[in-house]
Amino acid sequence: MTEKRASIGARRNPETEAAVLDAAEALVEEKGISGLSMEAVARRARAGKATLYRWWPTRGALLMAVYQRQKRIAGYPDTGTLEGDVKGVLDTLFAHWGRPEGRIFRHIIAASQADPDVLEALEAYRLGRLESLSVLFERAQARGELSGEVPARDMARAVMAMAWLHLLVDRLDADTAGMARTLVRGWTVP
Missing domain, CATH: 1.10.10.60 (Homeodomain-like)
Structure with missing residues (x-):
């Protein structure tokens, strides 16, 4: 023993x-x-x-800890424009998810559909990521870029949804500049 x-x-x-x-x-x-x-x-x-x-009180929490350990993304870029920041986020995530250690996240999302412990851990992770992603929109708001019609958290949620969708359908080769432009078009001041 x-x-x-x-x-x-x-x-x-x-x-x-x-x-x-x-x-x-x-x-x-x-x-x-x-x-x-x-x-x-x-x-x-x-x-x-x-x-x-x-x-790690649950298997899901341990699984998320494994993913977070592998992730090694320190933060999101500050390019000086919302469009540049959103493109930077997508580029960073897609590059990570395209590497072998990043691919586990797709499986975590899939496992969360049938495992309440994994779902709970994923939701806690999602909320944390949503908070850090909202910073991009708060910066854009402080720069006067945003129209103010859509709350920062909702914009962050839309970017997260777009990123996760591309992960799940294996389209990590998508045109992130075009995606960023399309996403921010209705949010920014003309």
Whole structure:
């Protein structure tokens, strides 16, 4: 029998956290999202199940942690124009989702349709992303670019929906400049 990793108290042990995320990532690569279970991750990472559940209360939360670890997108660009910013967001996301480690997000969205834990974790992630995406529109508003007819959060939601749709239908080669132009046309001051 293998030994479990030593606890360092209430704080997360970085070595254990890395081992858990490595194990979860490996299981997803080997068996797909459906092959990810807390028991299998704990066994492979040599960590206690209680530790996993304390840090990630559900399988969905652990799955999102794996994705976020792989994502490595620090922030969205500030090009000085809303159209440029939206194009930059789409370019950044499409480039990430086109790489092997980014493709897991499509599977997370699919799994959320049948797994309430994954759906809950995806919704929490979506709300966080929506907040950070809204910053683009707040900046454009501060620059006087927006007509003010559509709330910033709704504009952010439209960009997110467009991006996620392109991910789901595997159209990551789309013309992001044209998409950005079309999206922002009705929002900006002529």
